[in-house]
Amino acid sequence: MAEAPAPAPTRTRTTDRPDSPDGYGDDPLLAWALASFHATLLLVVPLTLVHAVAPVVLGDILANLDTLVGVALFVVLWGSTWWSNRRYLAASDADDVVATLLTAAKWGTVTGLPLFGCLVLAVLVATNPTFAGLLAVVGAVVAPIVGAVVGATLAGVDLALARVARRLLP
Template structure:
């Protein structure tokens, strides 16, 4: 399945059929929450959270979270469609690819938010030039890490369900 339209027929290129919608939703929610909580916990630990959140309105924060969750849901669907969850070796490349897409996609969302808040095109352009490779690399690494965690979670779930 190339486009994640919810059909369950196998893809022509031999990839797995459409991912289970519940698995896709659960993993996207887990990833988005982790991607939010870990940086916030680090900022809280270094006592920088208050100054950062002072300038962020509730609607902006909610919008950024929903954008992250939606992007993560979309890329998780693509990753799940590209893998059979057989092992880490088989899932590394798609996980890194879709993790990088998530990183760059969320950078784009942040750039739009920064451009609206600070209408300085030079700053936004520099942020985009510096941020694109960094966000792709961080996203790829995070994607592989999440793939490893996801494989463990799915294996544990299958064991608990009796191998179903």
């Protein structure tokens, strides 16, 4: 009777040593912190850029959004960022930078559409439906690509900050 092949060893990405660069694993605090950092960055950077280019237009758009809509949009932004960060962290290996960036790009692509949907909803509430519809059609193609680029970029920032922190902390 032939023996059954041994199951493939599973690699866990969590580690007992905080200074080990094995990977991230399923760390809920890390996922929460990165989601908060990424969501804030994804909100502050575009608003700052639009304010620098067209402050009156931004003011008009933001004046048409009420607090409830703004909070709801931020909750969707943070929630989708948290969801994708959990999957990115669980699938990434900090030792392999290229694989980590590709994993982050994949999950950034998945996250790009809901985040873009938030933008379309904000434009729909703040401006006219025709512009929001045009934005939705064009953005459905562009959003996954932008999501992949942003996801990989933020993963690169995450890796760089993690390496700096490992060197600075005992």
